[in-house]
Amino acid sequence: MESSVNTDCLIYDHRVPRTPLLRTGRLILRRWQHGDREPFAAMNADPEVMEHFPATMTRDESDALIDKIEAGFGERGFGLWALEIAENGQFIGFTGLSVPSFAAHFTPSVEIGWRVGRSSWGHGYASEAARRALSFAFDEIGLREVVSFTSTTNIRSQTVMQRIGMTYDPVDDFDHPLLNEGHPQRRHVLWRMSTETWRAR
Numbered sequence: 001m002e003s004s005v006n007t008d009c010l011i012y013d014h015r016v017p018r019t020p021l022l023r024t025g026r027l028i029l030r031r032w033q034h035g036d037r038e039p040f041a042a043m044n045a046d047p048e049v050m051e052h053f054p055a056t057m058t059r060d061e062s063d064a065l066i067d068k069i070e071a072g073f074g075e076r077g078f079g080l081w082a083l084e085i086a087e088n089g090q091f092i093g094f095t096g097l098s099v100p101s102f103a104a105h106f107t108p109s110v111e112i113g114w115r116v117g118r119s120s121w122g123h124g125y126a127s128e129a130a131r132r133a134l135s136f137a138f139d140e141i142g143l144r145e146v147v148s149f150t151s152t153t154n155i156r157s158q159t160v161m162q163r164i165g166m167t168y169d170p171v172d173d174f175d176h177p178l179l180n181e182g183h184p185q186r187r188h189v190l191w192r193m194s195t196e197t198w199r200a201r
Helices: 034-044 059-076 125-140 155-163 195-200
Strands: 027-030 080-085 091-098 111-116 145-151 187-194
Touching: 027 125, 034 059, 034 091, 059 091, 080 111, 080 125, 091 125, 111 125, 125 145, 125 155, 125 195, 145 155, 155 187, 187 195
Parallel strands: 111 145
Antiparallel strands: 027 080, 080 091, 091 111, 145 187
């Protein structure tokens, strides 16, 4: 599928130190550790956490996702950082940047995403970490645009997208190409953040 997005969005400043540890007032965004695997697998097996994904994940599938994320760090210098509470070191999920693996009208692109364990919902952690990841994307590696997408039914994630200042246009709605026709989660919304919007916030 031909993309309408300039591939310049994937160009970033290689002079920036690769895979930095990022901090916010309450959180640390860091590379993955072996001790993250068990709580991450428990999170991915939780039907409420995975409500808007096609299925929950087995332990092997969860571990494979960590391995894939870590490989992405090595390839690009950014990725989905493991997320921990600074005060006590508790692992609560991930937040960060990734490159979608499918073709759509907005690809190639860089996506911001998050997944937080149910016990950590309602504290604003996803929004706080996402703002730090956006700062890294725009201020430190110089991306021109970041997108985020989810199923139309995932109101919780759409609220985070709105809260961090992303913009939505219904014309960008799309059918996820990796989900079969008729799948209840196939229809997705797309939110965008440009470097101009970020700097004018």
